[in-house]
Amino acid sequence: MSVPAFAELLERLVFSPGRNAKLALIRQWFETQGDPDRGIGLAALAGELVFRTAKPAILRELIAERTDPTLFAISYDYVGDLAETIALMWPADAASNRPPLSLTEVVETLETAPKSALPTIIAAWLDALDPGARLALLKLVTGGLRVGASARLAKTALAEWAKIEVGEIEEVWHGVAPPYRPLFAWLEGRGPRPDPMGLPVFRPLMLAHPLDEKDVANLEAVEWRAEWKWDGIRVQLTAGPGGARLWSRSGEDVSGSFPEILEAMTFHAVADGELLVVRDGQVAPFSDLQQRLNRKVVTQKMRREHPVAVRLYDLLFDGEEDLRGLPFDQRRKRLETWYERVRPERMDLSPLIPFSSIGELAEIRAGARAASIEGLMLKRGDSIYSPGRIKGPWWKWKRNPLSVDAVLMYAQRGHGKRSSFYSDYTFGLWRGDELVPIGKAYSGYTDEELLWLDKWIRNHTTNRFGPVREVERGLVLEVEFDAAQYSTRHKSGVALRFPRIARLRRDKPPEEADQLETLTALIVPGSQEAVEG
Amino acid sequence: MPPHPKTWLSVTPAGLFCEPGGFYVDPQRPVDRAVITHGHSDHARPGHERVLATSETLAIMRERMGVERAGQIQQPLRYGEVLHINGVKLWLRPAGHVLGSAQVCLEWQGARAVFSGDYKRRPDPTCAPFELERCDVFVTEATFALPVFHHPPAELEIARLLRSVRLFPERTHVIGCYALGKAQRLIALLRQAGWDAPIPLHGALMRLCRLYQELGVDLGELVPATVQGREKFAGAIVLAPPSEIGERWARRLNDPLPCLASGWMRVRQRARQGGVELPLIVSDHADWPELLATCAEVEAQEIWITHGREDALIHALGLRGIKGRALHLIGMGEEGEEDE
Numbered sequence: 001m002s003v004p005a006f007a008e009l010l011e012r013l014v015f016s017p018g019r020n021a022k023l024a025l026i027r028q029w030f031e032t033q034g035d036p037d038r039g040i041g042l043a044a045l046a047g048e049l050v051f052r053t054a055k056p057a058i059l060r061e062l063i064a065e066r067t068d069p070t071l072f073a074i075s076y077d078y079v080g081d082l083a084e085t086i087a088l089m090w091p092a093d094a095a096s097n098r099p100p101l102s103l104t105e106v107v108e109t110l111e112t113a114p115k116s117a118l119p120t121i122i123a124a125w126l127d128a129l130d131p132g133a134r135l136a137l138l139k140l141v142t143g144g145l146r147v148g149a150s151a152r153l154a155k156t157a158l159a160e161w162a163k164i165e166v167g168e169i170e171e172v173w174h175g176v177a178p179p180y181r182p183l184f185a186w187l188e189g190r191g192p193r194p195d196p197m198g199l200p201v202f203r204p205l206m207l208a209h210p211l212d213e214k215d216v217a218n219l220e221a222v223e224w225r226a227e228w229k230w231d232g233i234r235v236q237l238t239a240g241p242g243g244a245r246l247w248s249r250s251g252e253d254v255s256g257s258f259p260e261i262l263e264a265m266t267f268h269a270v271a272d273g274e275l276l277v278v279r280d281g282q283v284a285p286f287s288d289l290q291q292r293l294n295r296k297v298v299t300q301k302m303r304r305e306h307p308v309a310v311r312l313y314d315l316l317f318d319g320e321e322d323l324r325g326l327p328f329d330q331r332r333k334r335l336e337t338w339y340e341r342v343r344p345e346r347m348d349l350s351p352l353i354p355f356s357s358i359g360e361l362a363e364i365r366a367g368a369r370a371a372s373i374e375g376l377m378l379k380r381g382d383s384i385y386s387p388g389r390i391k392g393p394w395w396k397w398k399r400n401p402l403s404v405d406a407v408l409m410y411a412q413r414g415h416g417k418r419s420s421f422y423s424d425y426t427f428g429l430w431r432g433d434e435l436v437p438i439g440k441a442y443s444g445y446t447d448e449e450l451l452w453l454d455k456w457i458r459n460h461t462t463n464r465f466g467p468v469r470e471v472e473r474g475l476v477l478e479v480e481f482d483a484a485q486y487s488t489r490h491k492s493g494v495a496l497r498f499p500r501i502a503r504l505r506r507d508k509p510p511e512e513a514d515q516l517e518t519l520t521a522l523i524v525p526g527s528q529e530a531v532e533g
Numbered sequence: 534m535p536p537h538p539k540t541w542l543s544v545t546p547a548g549l550f551c552e553p554g555g556f557y558v559d560p561q562r563p564v565d566r567a568v569i570t571h572g573h574s575d576h577a578r579p580g581h582e583r584v585l586a587t588s589e590t591l592a593i594m595r596e597r598m599g600v601e602r603a604g605q606i607q608q609p610l611r612y613g614e615v616l617h618i619n620g621v622k623l624w625l626r627p628a629g630h631v632l633g634s635a636q637v638c639l640e641w642q643g644a645r646a647v648f649s650g651d652y653k654r655r656p657d658p659t660c661a662p663f664e665l666e667r668c669d670v671f672v673t674e675a676t677f678a679l680p681v682f683h684h685p686p687a688e689l690e691i692a693r694l695l696r697s698v699r700l701f702p703e704r705t706h707v708i709g710c711y712a713l714g715k716a717q718r719l720i721a722l723l724r725q726a727g728w729d730a731p732i733p734l735h736g737a738l739m740r741l742c743r744l745y746q747e748l749g750v751d752l753g754e755l756v757p758a759t760v761q762g763r764e765k766f767a768g769a770i771v772l773a774p775p776s777e778i779g780e781r782w783a784r785r786l787n788d789p790l791p792c793l794a795s796g797w798m799r800v801r802q803r804a805r806q807g808g809v810e811l812p813l814i815v816s817d818h819a820d821w822p823e824l825l826a827t828c829a830e831v832e833a834q835e836i837w838i839t840h841g842r843e844d845a846l847i848h849a850l851g852l853r854g855i856k857g858r859a860l861h862l863i864g865m866g867e868e869g870e871e872d873e
Binding site for chain 1: 679680681682683685693697700701779780781783784790791799800801802804805806807808809810811812842844845848849852
């Protein structure tokens with residue numbers, strides 16, 4: 001029964017915004033399904049299924065043979081999605097008496113069947129399924145589940161189900177393949193730990209907690225090392241005889257988007273660093289790096305106009321030697337000698353910032369205004385590399401945020417627990433007599449403030465557009481953000497980085513909110529948002 | 534040759550009018566004489582002089598609009614009982630839509646027309662099942678008249694709901710559903726599936742559920758969802774109007790999991806509006822195969838369509854050699870479009 005069961009899982013995932021609900025749904029899949037189908041489901045969720053997919057044209061032909069064209073056109077117009085229209089319109093085959101379709105059969109057939117046989121095979125499958133299961137099958141064969149579940153989420157659910165740390169799954173993940181029989185056997189205590197066999201594997205990252213201002217006084221300068229906190233994306237570089245991979249913070253393989261980094265990874269080591277766009281030694285703002293994220297095809301033009309580099313700050317493995325148990329100071333020395341020896345292209349070291357007192361460090365932080373820097377990282381000199389977010393050994397000490405007083409313009413309902421609250425706010429600044437929206441925020445307020453805002457919005461609505469309410473120009477919000485950049489995508493010409501609601505300024509009349517010029521004056525020169533040619 | 538129904542049934546701004554009988558069926562504005570198919574507000578409007586309907590529909594009208602507005606003179610008629618009005622023969626057949634719902638069957642000088650109102654062909658523990666009446670003209674609804682609408686058996690949807698309750702045993706499953714018909718059917722289906730816990734209800738659903746119970750429909754123990762303390766709602770299935778499941782009212786519930794029971798839930802994009810986490814495809818209207826089957830089984834030469842998606846249905850009937858005609862009755866389906 002696994003295709004219908006998988007269909008139900010996908011359907012519930014699509015409609016469940018909450019992470020905990022998604023985890024519970026996926027755990028239940030591992031709990032109730034047997035081998036090999038549970039592994040095929042895991043592979044599908046983790047985006048690991050690779051087979052020749054059916055083109056939508058095949059599906060169009062199949063449905064055209066079975067439905068009246070006028071009725072199909074009216075239906076497609078109403079539903080708006082080809083796969084869903086076909087799933088819903090497919091004539092029910094009352095005579096169908098075939099045994100239930102398994103996920104494994106679907107995947108194996110797609111891997112082996114000749115292309116010319118696909119239409120007949122898919123049609124027979126559709127005949128045997130109900131509309132919900134047909135939709136899941138069509139999404140599977142056209143290769144796009146889009147249910148809001150990442151590989152990381154699937155692995156986390158697997159770890160919760162097996163009652164182990166997700167890091168342990170990550171360590172063996174790249175040594176196993178669908179349908180993961182050895183992995184499940186190990187998790188159920190029936191088999192040995194799968195051996196990644198020298199293949200590049202992702203090692204879960206050590207993460208930092210934000211530093212509270214009140215904790216600053218407790219820091220002893222001598223125990224701490226400081227680095228800049230770069231505004232790029234955290235990456236792990238894994239290279240050795242088994243190959244090279246570039247991993248994102250959550251363990252997604254992002255090698256394909258950054259071929260020039262892969263080409264430079266000719267060493268045998270695991271390193272931790274920040275991926276940045278760097279031009280002539282100058283780090284570009286984050287918006288430049290965004291042009292390079294999630295690209296399947298990387299053109300020469302992109303490589304030329306948005307050249308990437310990695311700023312290294314830690315070394316986890318030198319060859320086969322695991323350095324993670326060493327204190328930070330020793331790892332840093334190993335990183336520096338390794339770097340001198342290897343000299344990898346497109347990589348440099350994130351420098352340590354010298355300081356003699358925490359007060360001096362605070363001044364350095366206050367003086368940092370470059371768009372490429374978010375603040376400081378503080379790492380204890382004696383801290384070993386421990387995966388996850390442990391409080392104490394590493395702090396991120398972001399520079400003081402910028403802020404403006406903006407006027408609330410629109411509000412939208414949130415999701416999940418916030419679905420009854422107007423919790424997403426669009427706000428604007430004055431340009432002459434006109435308010436222009438500058439951004440959107442959905443955090444920063446307290447529970448009490450959210451209740452108050454929700455009530456205020458309901459009582460001051462002037463217009464409704466679906467889930468969005470336009471409100472009277474009557475409430476000033478103090479909005480904090482990390483940086484402001486020019487943007488061609490916003491009407492105001494400005495985009496905010498990490499905006500959040502700092503305070504409700506109920507005391508302030510809206511006409512005294514800030515002008516747009518106040519915000520543009522905060523933009524660091526040279527941070528012009530790149531426009532894709 | 535019996536007179537074609539189009540010569541004695543006319544579409545007026547007030548609704549469908551039977552000229553020789555001098556009465557309207559489901560009129561949209563106050564009239565002297567009205568025959569009402571069922572109690573939904575787009576069919577049963579207030580302020581008529583004389584109202585003819587099943588005793589259940591009359592009771593529902595009195596409950597919803599008050600005795601004064603539910604017709605100066607109310608005349609109950611049993612299913613199958615025949616009346617003669619100015620030479621027009623009139624009787625009612627069950628429509629299977631909600632409690633008391635009826636098809637209005639009319640015969641004049643040997644020609645027969647059946648006005649179905651809203652109907653479904655599926656079993657429903659809270660009302661009498663649809664009965665087929667052959668006729669020359671069948672007047673049908675077309676709420677779900679698109680080939681994409683195939684309602685699954687309601688029992689399977691209830692089973693899905695109960696699986697979700699087992700998977701999320703601490704959360705409150707709050708089901709948005711229409712106050713007349715859908716709420717009571719869901720409760721009865723839950724009881725059939727073995728759910729015997731008291732069912733907390735939003736205040737807007739309570740009166741009609743009590744009326745159903747007074748009219749002999751067993752719904753088990755129902756309680757107002759007014760108690761204080763979220764933990765009291767842990768694991769409960771609560772019913773509320775669709776507009777309330779994502780509203781402030783729902784904050785009293787324990788980490789509510791919003792569900793919505795409607796035929797519209799068949800289409801994802803519709804279901805995703807409004808933060809529904811568990812769409813339940815349960816409908817009190819005929820789906821596409823039921824509409825086509827019914828239009829064929831009544832053996833009518835002509836199908837008239839009151840409201841809904843008439844273009845697809847007229848096209849499909851044409852392919853089967855049946856003439857379809859859209860009446861474009863104003864006002865109908867307004868309640869149905871939103872809440873079914």
